[in-house]
Amino acid sequence: MNNLRFRIFISIIILLVVGLAAITILFNYGLDRYFSDYQMQEEAANINRLERQLIDIYDNEGEEAVYDHIEQFARINQLEYIADPGNGHMDHHDMMDNRRMSSGGGRRMMQLFEEADLSQGYHIIINERDFGVLIWPERDGQPAIYSEIAEQTANFRNEINRFILPLGMVLVFAGGLISFWLSRKLAMPVNKLADEVGKLGEGNYEIEVPEKLSGELRSLGLAIKSLAGRLKYLEKIRRESAADFSHELRTPLHNLKSTVEALEDGILELNAENLESINEEVDRITNLTGQLTELVELEKKLTDVNIETVDGNEYFNELLNFYVKKAENEEINYNYEVFAGLDRISLDRQAVEIILNNLITNAFKYTEAGGRVDVRVNLIDDNLRLEVEDTGIGIPEEEKDLIFERFYRTDRSRSRETGGSGLGLAITREIVAALGGDIFLEDSDKGSNFVVMLPQ
Incomplete structure (x- = not known):
C-alpha cells in the first residue's frame, strides 16, 4: 500500500x-x-x-x-x-x-x-x-x-512571470506537503482494510471496520465485513452440509452393505422381502443425490432473474390448482384464494413457482392427514403477498430464527421419513432476496404461517 x-x-x-x-x-x-x-x-x-x-x-x-x-x-x-x-x-x-x-x-x-x-x-x-x-x-x-506596444507587453509579461514563478514554486511546495499528508491520510485506512481482507485468505472471517472510517471507505469496509460474514456462513454450511449428507448417506449405505454381506454369507435368503429392503435403501440414496442436483438447479435461479408482466389471476389459479390432487392423495384439506386486482403484476414465473412449491410441499409434509393448508395471494401496498398457512406441527419459538438456515430441520426424524434435507426454506429465502423481497413467519394459533412479500 x-x-x-x-x-x-x-x-x-x-x-x-x-x-x-x-x-x-x-x-x-x-x-x-x-x-x-x-x-x-x-x-x-x-x-x-x-x-x-x-x-x-x-x-x-x-x-x-x-x-x-x-x-x-x-x-x-x-x-x-x-x-x-x-x-x-x-x-x-x-x-x-x-x-x-x-x-x-x-x-x-x-x-x-x-x-x-x-x-x-x-x-x-x-x-x-x-x-x-x-x-x-x-x-x-x-x-x-x-513595436513599442509589443515591447511594453513583453516587459509587463516578464514582470508578471517573475512574480508567478516563485509563487508557483511556493504553491507546489505547499501542495507537496498537503499531498503528502493527504496521501498518508487516504492510504492508512486503505492499508487497514487491506490487512482485514488479508485475514480472509487465512480463513479468519472476523473482520473489524475501523471506527474512524467515513463515507465511501466506511461503506466499503461494511461491505467487506458483510462479505466476510457471508463467507463464514458458507464455510459453515459447506462443513455442515458435508457432514449432513455424509451422515444421511452412511445409514442407507451401511444397511445396504450389511444386507448384501448377509445374503453372501447365507444369513439372509434372497427373497422378495430382502430385495425390497435393498431397493428401499437404494431409493434413499437416489433421493439424496437428487436433492443435491435440485440444490444446484435452485441456486442457479439466484443469479437468473427474469421479471415479466403477467395476468396474476390466471397465472396463480392455474399454478395453485396443481396441488389439489396431491392434497387429496394425502387427505389434507387444501384451499387457495387469489384476490382481485392481480390482472397486471410483475414477477419471475419460475422463481415464484419454486417459492410456492417449497412452501406448499413443506406445509404438506408437516401437516397430518385431516389437517388444513391455506394459500392466499393478494396485492398490498405495491407488494405481491404470498401466504401459506398450515395446521401442522408448528415451529417452536426458540427455533423461528433458525428455520431459514440450510440443513436445519425442526423434526429431524420425521424429515428423514419424508425425504426432507433442510434446504427448501434456505433456498426459498435466497430466491426471495434475489427478487428484492422478504420472507417471514407470522403468528399462527396452530401450525405455521409463511408470508412472502415481492415488490411491484
Whole structure:
C-alpha cells in the first residue's frame, strides 16, 4: 500500500504542476492579447483628445495655432508631422472619414484610429480642413507604435512571470506537503482494510471496520465485513452440509452393505422381502443425490432473474390448482384464494413457482392427514403477498430464527421419513432476496404461517 500512497502523492504533484503550467500559459496568452489592445485603445484615446483640443483651438485661435499645436504634439510624442498646405478641400474619401468621425463621437474616433493603416500615417481633419498627417517612425519594417506596444507587453509579461514563478514554486511546495499528508491520510485506512481482507485468505472471517472510517471507505469496509460474514456462513454450511449428507448417506449405505454381506454369507435368503429392503435403501440414496442436483438447479435461479408482466389471476389459479390432487392423495384439506386486482403484476414465473412449491410441499409434509393448508395471494401496498398457512406441527419459538438456515430441520426424524434435507426454506429465502423481497413467519394459533412479500 506504500505504492498506493506514493501514487497518490505523485498524482497530486503532477496535477498541481500541470495546472499551474496551464494557468501560466493561458494568462500569458490573455495578457498578450488584452494588454496590447489596452495600449492601442490608450493611444487612440490620446489622438481623440488631441482632435478635441484642435477643434477648440481652431474655433478660438485659428489655423496657425492648430498647426503649432500639432507640431508640438509631434515633438513630444516623437512623431513626424507633414502639414498639407493645399487648398483646404477634402476628397470624397476624406469626407466619408469625417462624417464617421463627427457623427460617432469619441468611440467612433478611437475605432477609426484602430482601423487606420498607420503605415500611411493618420490624417487630421478639422471642420473639413485637412491639417496634414501624423506619421510614426518605422522600426523593423513597421510603425514604431506596434513595436513599442509589443515591447511594453513583453516587459509587463516578464514582470508578471517573475512574480508567478516563485509563487508557483511556493504553491507546489505547499501542495507537496498537503499531498503528502493527504496521501498518508487516504492510504492508512486503505492499508487497514487491506490487512482485514488479508485475514480472509487465512480463513479468519472476523473482520473489524475501523471506527474512524467515513463515507465511501466506511461503506466499503461494511461491505467487506458483510462479505466476510457471508463467507463464514458458507464455510459453515459447506462443513455442515458435508457432514449432513455424509451422515444421511452412511445409514442407507451401511444397511445396504450389511444386507448384501448377509445374503453372501447365507444369513439372509434372497427373497422378495430382502430385495425390497435393498431397493428401499437404494431409493434413499437416489433421493439424496437428487436433492443435491435440485440444490444446484435452485441456486442457479439466484443469479437468473427474469421479471415479466403477467395476468396474476390466471397465472396463480392455474399454478395453485396443481396441488389439489396431491392434497387429496394425502387427505389434507387444501384451499387457495387469489384476490382481485392481480390482472397486471410483475414477477419471475419460475422463481415464484419454486417459492410456492417449497412452501406448499413443506406445509404438506408437516401437516397430518385431516389437517388444513391455506394459500392466499393478494396485492398490498405495491407488494405481491404470498401466504401459506398450515395446521401442522408448528415451529417452536426458540427455533423461528433458525428455520431459514440450510440443513436445519425442526423434526429431524420425521424429515428423514419424508425425504426432507433442510434446504427448501434456505433456498426459498435466497430466491426471495434475489427478487428484492422478504420472507417471514407470522403468528399462527396452530401450525405455521409463511408470508412472502415481492415488490411491484
